[in-house]
Amino acid sequence: MASVTSATPAPGTTSRNRLAGKGWPIGFGIAVLLVFSLFEWILPNMSGALPDFFERWLPLTVVNQCLIWAIMAIGLNIVVGYAGLLDLGYVAFWAIGGYTAGWFMSGFFTQVKVNVFGHPAVGQASGFHINFWFVLVIAAAHCALWGVLIGAPTLRLKSDYLALVTLGFGEIIPEFFKNADDLDLPWAHHFDLSHGTRGITPIDAIPTGVFHYLSSGVLQIPAELGPFDDALKFLVYSLVAAFAIFVSLRIREGRLGRAWLAIREDELAASMMGVPLMRTKLAAYAVGAAIGGIGGVCYTSAVGGVAAEDFAFSSSIILLAMVVLGGMGNVWGVLTGALVLQWINGNGLKELGNTITSVTGHDINFPSYNFLIFGAILILMMLFRREGLLPETRTRQVLREPERGELESVGADLEGEPV
């Protein structure tokens, strides 16, 4: 009881501002540089068990995949964690971002021949070849637009109903792309927008622009990042992730972030305090969608193609699990949750299975138990650490400390009892 009644000075501000303040880019940058130098300089020049260990347990391609999932989880966190709107179809924005990259960074549209600082692959002169960095902006804007278009009719719904409709959109949009290879448009018959199930491939490489000319000596930067430049791609995805974190934190601290929190807490009271519900929720949808689109572009460029099969319902659920397990509302928690879960998903389970197989002699195909293990982790987390790995200070409050009014209504004779 004492810890509740004796007002601890500024409980939220201390830890919240430490991570939301100016310091984090430095820490983040150092962490990125450490990982980069490990994979770029240290491991290739080492012999013995360590490079082998990393090759098996933590290859750079998996690290990159983790980062890309983290970008999208951070985007979803704005919708789910900040504004409290349950979205079961977030994969839709991933798909739209992915196809935006497919359209503007490949030889897909043979009708045109546009090159804006792009790097078309050999023999792919036609089509849109727009620079990766510009496509990020285009995809963000494109997804934000769709966020608003999808949100405008659906955000009038609340809680369960909203979740169901978002689930519908999450199914519709990938399905649309799957069947969009033969559209009958008013101006074009048999118009191919997506190559159907075959998908769009190959995707242009990420150009490095001026950095190519600046590089020398210890770090050679090619003009574009090919399939073996994983370490440099790691820097690119880290930069994009840092951008997503930056945007999340900045908005959170301002007028809009407060309005989101208020809506999450009490929608009716928020509207009575002059917060326009629709506009504010739409803003959350748009920003979340934009970041999801950016993540989609990164994903498409990382795997070198985009196909409708990639955007399954399970991806929406995994992203949601990353947000919930990491700690809804806290960017750092979500980042951690995404990195950990995607590592388990991508590599950890497989290697664990291999290790157990080689030790015990039993052949266990762990990746096929993927969702079983996922489910078990979720249940254990909800039992023992509902607030997630790195929760937001506010949420921890609610789950760990009883409400003061609640305790006082219980009465004096129960003081000091564990609740």
Added chain:
Amino acid sequence: MSVTTDQRLSLAAVNITITFGGLTAVSDVTFTIPERGIVSLIGPNGAGKTTFFNVLTGLYRPTSGRVVLGDREVTGMPPHKIASLGLARTFQNIRLFNLMTAEENVLVAMHSHMRSGIFRTVLRTSFQRREERECREHARELLDFVGIGPVADEYARNLSYGDQRRLEVARALALRPRVLLLDEPTAGMNPQESARFVDFVHRVRDERGVSILLIEHDMSVVMRVSERVTVLDRGEKIAEGLPDDIKADERVVEAYLGKTGTHGYGEDA
């Protein structure tokens, strides 16, 4: 600030009727609040007080009738719009943003007066920084005004009951309201606290220049604080006048003591 020059009214609700299905909750009630006035709305449970309140704040659209706030007709506007035009309220059951600090609670209510959007916030322009700083100063000032400045950084849920009530008033005042609606503000207060509350209401009116509408069950508070009292019973206005006249009004006594029989079911719950 525009002022209705002829009547000096800060709020006028004219011939308000609202029906739910076949049930008439409020029937043809006309009600005005003079500029810088303190008026009360009383009535037995189920009289339609809260329904009427909800019409004013835009939660319900009246079946017929008009609501005019200052010199603007606000009938049928969404609640957030009416709030930003200067109608603030507190809640019968406290509805603070529990996981936000006291200061943040107040800042939320300044939303409609702030201009910084997504891009200004992300780029943290000098405009945004200045706006943020000024609003924080204003929020601190409001918290000091209601007497909870020292707990500005505390989460709302950790505040004592009395402080939560005060925070609700501070939050409502942050809307820079023309009219402040207090829905049973002394519920759960002891007699001393209620007495202090009467002074507080006067101070809010005098120093902030707002008109105040009170829904209240505690008659001693109503009689001491109000300049005019309106009585609702079963959705109809049965009396209006000075507190002393209301006390003596036969129909009011009848409504409260239930001489004519039973009353409707409370929608106040």
